[in-house]
Amino acid sequence: MSTQLLKRQFSIQDYHHMVVAGILSEDERVELIQGEIVQMSPIGVRHASCVKRLIKLFSQSLGDRVIVAVQDPIELSSFSEPQPDLALLQPRGDFYAAGHPQPEDILLLVEVADTTIESDFAERTLCERAMTIPWYASSGITEVWLVDVNQQVVEIFREPTDNSYQSIQKFQIGEIFIQAFPDVGFTVEKILG
Numbered sequence: 001m002s003t004q005l006l007k008r009q010f011s012i013q014d015y016h017h018m019v020v021a022g023i024l025s026e027d028e029r030v031e032l033i034q035g036e037i038v039q040m041s042p043i044g045v046r047h048a049s050c051v052k053r054l055i056k057l058f059s060q061s062l063g064d065r066v067i068v069a070v071q072d073p074i075e076l077s078s079f080s081e082p083q084p085d086l087a088l089l090q091p092r093g094d095f096y097a098a099g100h101p102q103p104e105d106i107l108l109l110v111e112v113a114d115t116t117i118e119s120d121f122a123e124r125t126l127c128e129r130a131m132t133i134p135w136y137a138s139s140g141i142t143e144v145w146l147v148d149v150n151q152q153v154v155e156i157f158r159e160p161t162d163n164s165y166q167s168i169q170k171f172q173i174g175e176i177f178i179q180a181f182p183d184v185g186f187t188v189e190k191i192l193g
Contacts, residue, residue: 009035012081034135035079046149047114051085053193054110054147058088061184066107067091074109075100076139082132086110088178103140107180113148134163143179152192 010018015032018024029040051070058068067089073081081100088108089101096105111132136144137160144165146155152172158179159166175185 007036009079010037011035011078012075013078015081031073031083032079032081033132034077040083044114047085047112049193050112050114050147050149050191054086054112054191057186057190058086061186062088062181064091065181067095069096069101073100074106075102076135076141080135080139084109085112088180106141108143108145108178109136109141110145110147113146114150133157133165137161137165138163147191149192154188154191 010032012032015024015037018037019026024030024037029042030037031040032038055068055070058066062068069087069089071083071085072087073083074087075081087101087106087110089096090105090107092105133144133146137157140160142158142160144157146157147153148155154171154176156169156171156176157165157167171188173188175187176191177185
């Protein structure tokens with residue numbers, strides 16, 4: 001006879017109370033994903049380098065047209081507050097002091113995958129990414145880029161449906177554009193370094 005474990009889903013409010021109570025520290029590398037507190041994978045050198053490169057590219061090319069958020073929380077539901085590697089947000093005068101960005105504020109999410117990390121986290125990172133993309137779609141995120149620094153590919157997801165994207169393209173070379181800014185191009189070579 002098998003026994004099924006009961007899981008308790010935590011809300012964003014519960015999650016923040018855990019920080020206030022000292023159960024979680026503010027600098028702990030965890031995020032709230034569909035009611036579960038999930039430990040984030042360690043950031044490798046190539047991953048960090050790619051994120052820094054993207055910050056520079058987006059900041060220089062888009063300037064005041066966006067707010068570039070790096071590994072900051074976004075609120076996708078009452079039970080989900082992930083911290084994507086990078087988000088391009090609608091500009092707001094308060095810089096989101098009134099609350100974390102929500103799907104309608106997000107112009108682009110970027111997740112960077114560094115599958116060269118030799119640990120259990122590498123395999124988990126790939127599984128998380130496979131689960132995260134449909135979840136972003138169901139939350140209404142209009143565009144997601146998955147930058148795989150090991151495979152040297154940028155995968156672009158657009159046109160969200162209930163749990164997937166209708167348009168999925170992979171690029172290893174050439175110029176790509178953010179759907180919200182078709183006038184600004186980025187070469188895959190510059191993104192990947």
